[in-house]
Amino acid sequence: MSKARKGLGRYGEDLAARRLAAAGMEILERNWRCGRTGEIDIVARDGDTLVLCEVKTRSGGRYQHPMAAVTPEKARRLLGLAERWIQAHGGAPPGGVRIDLVGVLLPRRGAPAVEHARGVV
Template sequence: MTYARNKSIGNYGERLAADHLRSLGMVVLAQQWTCRFGEIDIVARDGSTLVICEVKTRTSTRYGGPFEAVTGHKAARLRRLASAWLEAHDVHPPAVRIDVVSVVVPPAGAPRVERIAGVA
C-alpha cells in the first residue's frame, strides 16, 4: 500500500471517528493537532472532561485489530501530548481522558467504528 493511500484512509477514518464522537454528544475541539511530541488525532470535550483521542484505521484485521496498535509506549506518548495540549491552550479541565477509536474500512460494506474510553 502506498503512503498516499494510507494517509487517505487514515484521514477518512479520522473524519468517521470525529462524526462518531459527535454522535455521542462530544464536542470536537481540534483535529490533527501537532507539537514537538507528535500529533493528537482528535481533541474533544465530553461534558467537562477533555478527551484526547487516538484513531486507528485499518482496511483489514488480518494483522490484528486497530485497538491492538495502541501499546504502552503509545499510551505514554499520548499522555505527553495531552500535557502539551493543555499547556499550549492554558486550560485546566477537571478531568482528562484518553480514548481510542477503531475504524475498520472493509473492501465492501459499511465501515465499523468502535470506541474504548479511558485507555490510559
C-alpha cells in the same frame, strides 16, 4: 507515508469525529501537532471533560485490530502529548482529561465498523 495511506487515515478520522459528535461530544481540534513529539488525532469535550482521542484505521483482510495498536510506549507518548496540549491551552478543565481510542475497520465489502473505547490510558 504514502498518499493512499494518508487518505485512509483521514477517512478513518472523519468517521471517528462523526461518531464522537453523534455521541454528544464537541470536536475542538483535529490533528494537533506538537513539534516532533507527535500528534493528537482528535481533541474533544465530553461535558466538562477534555478528551484526547487516538484514531486507528485498518482496511482489507489481514490486519491487526486497531484496538491492539496502543502499546505501552504509545500510551506514554499520548500522555505526554496530553500534558503538552493542556499546557498550551491554559490548563485542565474541571472534569479532567481522558484519553480515548477509536478503532475503524474498513472491510473489503460492507459498511465500516467504528469502535469507541473510553479511558484507554
